[in-house]
Amino acid sequence: MTKQIVKQASAKLLLVDDERAFCELCSLWLEQAGYEVVSCGDGQQAELEFLKAEAAGESFDLIIHDLALPPTFKPEDGLAYLKRYRSTPVVVLTGHDERSLALRAIELGAEDFIAKPVDPDFLKVIVQRTVEKHRLLQQVQTLEDELQKRPGDELGLVGVSQSTQAIRELITRIAPTQVPVFIQGPSGTGKEIIANAIHALSGRSDQAFISVHCGAIPAELLESELFGYKKGAFTGAEKDRKGLLEMADKGTLFLDEIGEMPLAMQVKLLRVLQEGSFYPVGSRELVTIDVRLVSATNRDLPLAVQQGEFRDDLYYRIKGLTVTTQRLDERREDIPPLLRSFLDRYNEQHNTQLTLSPEVLEWFNHTDWPGNVRELKNTLESAAAISLGQQITMQELALIRSDLIQNDAFPASTSSMTISPLEVNLDKPLEEQVSALEIRLIQAAMAANDNNKTRSAQQLGITRQGLINKINRYGLG
Numbered sequence: 478m479t480k481q482i483v484k485q486a487s488a489k490l491l492l493v494d495d496e497r498a499f500c501e502l503c504s505l506w507l508e509q510a511g512y513e514v515v516s517c518g519d520g521q522q523a524e525l526e527f528l529k530a531e532a533a534g535e536s537f538d539l540i541i542h543d544l545a546l547p548p549t550f551k552p553e554d555g556l557a558y559l560k561r562y563r564s565t566p567v568v569v570l571t572g573h574d575e576r577s578l579a580l581r582a583i584e585l586g587a588e589d590f591i592a593k594p595v596d597p598d599f600l601k602v603i604v605q606r607t608v609e610k611h612r613l614l615q616q617v618q619t620l621e622d623e624l625q626k627r628p629g630d631e632l633g634l635v636g637v638s639q640s641t642q643a644i645r646e647l648i649t650r651i652a653p654t655q656v657p658v659f660i661q662g663p664s665g666t667g668k669e670i671i672a673n674a675i676h677a678l679s680g681r682s683d684q685a686f687i688s689v690h691c692g693a694i695p696a697e698l699l700e701s702e703l704f705g706y707k708k709g710a711f712t713g714a715e716k717d718r719k720g721l722l723e724m725a726d727k728g729t730l731f732l733d734e735i736g737e738m739p740l741a742m743q744v745k746l747l748r749v750l751q752e753g754s755f756y757p758v759g760s761r762e763l764v765t766i767d768v769r770l771v772s773a774t775n776r777d778l779p780l781a782v783q784q785g786e787f788r789d790d791l792y793y794r795i796k797g798l799t800v801t802t803q804r805l806d807e808r809r810e811d812i813p814p815l816l817r818s819f820l821d822r823y824n825e826q827h828n829t830q831l832t833l834s835p836e837v838l839e840w841f842n843h844t845d846w847p848g849n850v851r852e853l854k855n856t857l858e859s860a861a862a863i864s865l866g867q868q869i870t871m872q873e874l875a876l877i878r879s880d881l882i883q884n885d886a887f888p889a890s891t892s893s894m895t896i897s898p899l900e901v902n903l904d905k906p907l908e909e910q911v912s913a914l915e916i917r918l919i920q921a922a923m924a925a926n927d928n929n930k931t932r933s934a935q936q937l938g939i940t941r942q943g944l945i946n947k948i949n950r951y952g953l954g
């Protein structure tokens with residue numbers, strides 16, 4: 478059965494060859510098959526065309542690239558061009574006796590090769606097959622991205638660990654209800670983000686979200702801050718002032734660090750929560766409020782209750798539904814996507830295009846983070862702020878982390894990178910541990926192969942596309 482060449486009216490090709498007559502002939506053949514062809518005679522011009530198209534949002538579907546190009550006509554120089562085209566597929570043109578050159582090009586990421594002199598039918602088949610394959614891969618990638626998108630992703634809670642995914646799921650379920658939510662977990666693990674997300678996904682999202690840092694307000698001011706006051710209630714009360722509780726009416730009241738609330742204040746808060754009303758300081762007018770309560774603490778509140786430092790009746794009132802966040806060390810697979818997300822945000826805000834060197838990525842993955850995500854984020858942002866080049870390297874980290882110099886904790890070069898022994902943890906689900914190991918193996922392979930995906934994939938025994946899918950899924954790109 479003969480295979481018909483399907484017209485690909487919308488596919489746009491970039492043809493790079495210094496022989497003008499050859500370009501004209503190939504363009505003619507390809508245009509007859511329905512392709513749009515832009516041709517140019519050297520690598521620099523080709524790169525310019527490529528960037529111009531990208532800037533206009535009309536990127537090429539395929540690049541057909543000769544390797545012996547002016548000014549040097551050295552195939553090694555032609556090979557160097559290949560990596561500039563990122564994810565656009567490239568088919569290289571080679572001479573008949575240049576098999577090893579063709580293989581080298583494929584190792585460097587080229588999709589295929591065509592030997593000169595070019596047969597028009599062969600050219601059309603290769604072009605059609607590569608364009609179709611690339612489009613299919615793009616569709617698969619889009620579908621995978623869609624599948625991986627979960628409700629709550631847009632709420633800023635980044636992470637792929639089972640624990641983060643479970644929290645996202647829980648948030649989307651409890652947000653629309655009126656149940657009080659109690660968030661417990663170590664400092665810097667995203668409790669405030671979770672509180673914000675619950676408000677944003679609730680029916681109260683167009684009303685106020687009032688956040689009260691119970692530990693930050695001095696005990697003697699907490700009452701007037703929460704309940705508000707009447708003019709003349711105490712020295713300095715020069716006019717009536719609404720309290721935070723009243724400001725949160727119809728919206729969400731977030732009591733952060735509730736474990737730090739003084740006992741006397743706990744009694745008063747409990748009364749408000751039970752009755753839904755209170756008197757501002759010095760006032761006889763009852764104020765009625767309707768608030769959704771979300772509270773958070775990094776203390777062990779049941780223990781504080783046992784020790785008489787926190788009222789049990791208030792604890793049971795605020796407890797409602799409990800969300801527990803984990804230390805970052807217990808969910809290390811969240812580190813790469815968190816880094817990606819913070820770096821993207823940093824680049825966007827500062828109009829930069831910083832990347833992380835493989836050693837830096839490895840270091841972030843293996844360092845202890847007692848301050849959890851907050852510490853990780855601050856470290857990354859500080860390193861980014863002082864970096865002089867396009868890449869954050871161990872040099873920047875050594876400037877902001879004195880422990881690195883003392884402990885000689887970072888590898889001298891990528892080649893010295895090793896994978897530390899696998900810790901077997903029977904308390905964690907298999908899937909989570911397999912993901913963590915996969916991430917480490919991918920990072921080690923990429924570091925050992927100068928970030929070359931083809932060679933890394935070969936070393937790992939998977940296809941290049943399989944590797945790209947995993948890199949995207951884990952946010953390692």
Ligand SMILES: Nc1ncnc2c1ncn2[C@@H]1O[C@H](COP(=O)(O)OP(=O)(O)OP(=O)(O)O)[C@@H](O)[C@H]1O
Nearest residue numbers: 633634635663664665666667668669670775850851
């Ligand atoms: N899963 C996450 N995704 C994105 N950013 C996060 C995540 N977890 C924490 N962060 C970031 O880390 C920093 C600390 O987060 P947050 O203030 O929510 O922590 P917390 O648990 O409320 O800390 P504390 O108990 O000290 O108040 C913030 O900048 C926040 O944006």
